[in-house]
Ligand code: HDD
Ligand code: HEM
């Protein structure tokens with residue numbers, strides 16, 4: 093039963109990595125789009141395509157938190173008492189990001205837009221970075237069973253930094269692919285090229301960082317490294333293959349196809365982490381079973397997850413279909 | 424229920440040790456900043472909640488009316504309100520996310536031992552959040568691009584999930600007040616009965632009371648904005664409708680709220696005697712207890728209050744002989760300090776005082792409406808309505824102070840003391856400072872953005888800029904045919 097709950101939790105992490113990640117990445121491109129005039133069109137596209145979906149995508153984070161604290165309460169407490177600095181910063185970043193985004197759409201004067209936009213874009217980069225460091229701290233076993241681990245070195249360490257940087261890059265990559273597809277749908281060819289180029293560059297950079305990362309993991313988190321290259325190997329290779337295929341196709345094919353590959357590449361690498369870590373929740377000292385809540389709780393959570401599949405998934409599908417067909421645009 | 428909740432504080436410290444977060448230096452606990460931060464961020468979040476829960480309902484009323492009667496003004500209102508709710512929903516969502524983090528960052532020793540039970544209602548809430556966030560987006564961005572009635576129906580899940588979401592969060596809060604459905608053995612939560620956790624004894628009246636409060640707040644605040652506009656001379660049809668719809672909702676809700684509040688008070692009298700003693704600021708147990716209005720508790724004595732002889736006994740048990748437990752009935756080591764009691768007592772008076780005033784306003788509205796059947800123009804009535812929104816928010820905040828501070832020193836009554844729940848280390852004051860600064864900016868930004876939107880609408884109307892005003896009518900002339908063709912259109 094505890095494994096079922098862990099799978100549900102991890103499915104939430106996956107969904108957040110892909111969907112939330114694409115949203116964060118859009119903020120990355122917003123941040124780097126250049127001055128007010130030059131960056132006007134990319135920013136406009138970011139605005140338009142993000143507005144209807146970001147809140148729904150964001151709920152996956154809530155879902156993960158809630159699943160974690162209900163299904164594995166001691167692990168949640170241990171994580172929170174150890175990694176409170178990056179988590180607190182991520183929480184504040186999320187506030188700045190959401191409000192900045194909502195405000196910018198209303199503002200008309202350039203200075204106002206600039207302030208709100210900067211809050212949105214800068215925190216879009218910081219929040220995934222901090223969440224990535226949290227993942228790195230957990231994966232490399234720096235959260236003690238009893239919590240209260242080192243508040244600094246638990247997230248300022250090689251694996252965490254790798255996690256943070258990779259998170260930002262992966263978000264940027266997925267977002268660039270999604271935005272290229274969106275630009276094409278709108279028939280804005282030059283914007284499509286603009287985002288395609290950026291997708292290519294980030295794909296290459298992400299690949300290089302991931303390769304370097306393997307060396308880092310080997311030194312800093314040997315068990316994770318071993319498991320990734322044995323049990324997780326299929327997924328790691330699959331992720332790399334999808335990434336390469338996406339890169340190759342980015343030159344020519346319709347961005348819609350690349351979109352699927354990009355999602356697969358990201359999902360596979362996150363799933364690789366999950367598989368490599370199994371059956372442990374924290375490092376190699378707290379297993380899923382150790383931290384699990386009483387069975388009745390786990391059953392109740394499974395029921396909630398089933399309800400989510402029945403209710404939330406179709407609704408979300410509807411939202412995405414409407415958005416893709418251009419039925420959700422502010423006039 | 425009490426049978427299931429075994430083990431008092433000793434048991435809990437064992438549970439904490441089992442959860443591994445019990446080995447702590449007692450001195451470094453962060454209770455004070457944690458409480459300040461929790462109160463501040465919850466107090467902020469709760470102001471936005473009524474707009475996600477109840478304001479959307481008023482928006483749908485306007486939309487419905489617009490479609491049924493081909494009323495362009497009502498449609499314009501619905502569309503503007505959806506834009507307002509878009510902004511408020513975003514700020515509400517992110518401030519709620521911070522709360523989720525805070526449950527772990529500030530209260531790890533609540534979540535560790537009790538998360539398996541306390542977390543459950545939040546999991547249910549997650550479902551409602553999904554539905555709400557998805558359909559809010561479809562509704563807000565779907566104007567113009569969907570068939571009018573289909574578009575209307577996409578708003579309905581928003582209102583329903585608002586009800587469900589409120590019920591779920593408040594279920595968690597009710598469980599802190601009257602924990603149920605857990606078995607604690609050897610200091611560990613070994614058994615959970617999910618339904619008992621969710622439907623705890625405080626759930627029904629707290630959830631209903633909060634839901635009604637959301638409708639009152641959204642109603643009076645919105646009506647207040649339009650009343651202020653009418654006082655400044657803007658008495659067009661748009662303003663009249665903008666006053667009538669929310670005010671009607673609020674005026675219908677208020678008497679019900681009065682009744683539910685009374686039920687809540689009697690339940691608290693029965694089930695949470697310590698909180699009730701604080702509400703009444705009652706130092707000693709006895710009968711013929713007077714109702715004290717105002718006043719502060721100093722050294723076990725209430726000063727500067729106005730007594731209504733036997734009032735409290737009459738209200739809580741319908742008889743002057745009703746015996747009410749006082750603060751002296753609480754064991755000394757868990758008896759709340761005088762200033763906490765005073766806070767709870769005064770907050771209760773504020774809530775009930777405002778409730779009474781709003782009830783009077785609702786009756787006044789009913790009388791004016793009954794006489795003229797149109798939006799009242801009486802300036803005194805409009806002035807009262809203009810401030811009613813602020814009052815309703817104040818009542819909402821005061822009610823939460825009653826519930827939360829009235830629970831002290833417990834976080835989970837009888838099971839976990841607040842000082843044992845707080846984060847054991849770190850420096851939360853820094854986090855608190857950063858949060859206050861950021862929230863100040865966000866709060867200011869929200870007001871600024873709303874004013875900006877209002878000014879834009881006013882300019883469009885004043886300038887007779889028909890193009891822009893028409894633009895705002897979502898299913899404008901070119902869409903009139905579609906309106907009639909759509910399923911249910913014109914029916
Ligand atoms: C518009 C807001 C509003 C108004 C007019 C009232 N209340 Fe209230 N009250 C709240 C908004 C509120 C709340 C939403 O803030 C609380 C906090 C927790 C809850 O369930 O509702 C609350 C709590 C609360 C509690 C504590 C419940 C608990 O701790 O479990 C009591 C006893 C009352 N109320 C009683 C009343 C009475 C007798 C009222 C008569 C006028 C009244 N309230 C009006
Ligand atoms: C009586 C108390 C509360 C009520 C009625 C309530 C209700 C709501 C509602 C209706 C929303 C949707 C957004 C909006 O309309 O502004 C929301 C957002 C949120 N609330 Fe609260 N809330 C309460 C307290 C809390 C608490 C204590 C927590 C967490 C510990 C919390 C966590 C959240 C989260 C995570 C969101 C964001 C969901 C999203 O992204 O859509 N809320 N809340």
Ligand code: HEM
Nearest residue numbers: 458461462465466469592595596823827828831833834841
């Ligand atoms: C939304 C309106 C709410 C307000 C204004 C509010 C206010 C407060 C205040 C003032 C405190 C500090 C108590 C003290 O200093 O004596 C507190 C604590 C707390 N509240 Fe609430 N609260 C609200 C709703 C909720 C809800 C819905 C939940 C949970 C579902 C909740 C959970 C907590 C927790 C966990 C604490 C810390 C433990 C404690 O001090 O008892 N609150 N809240």
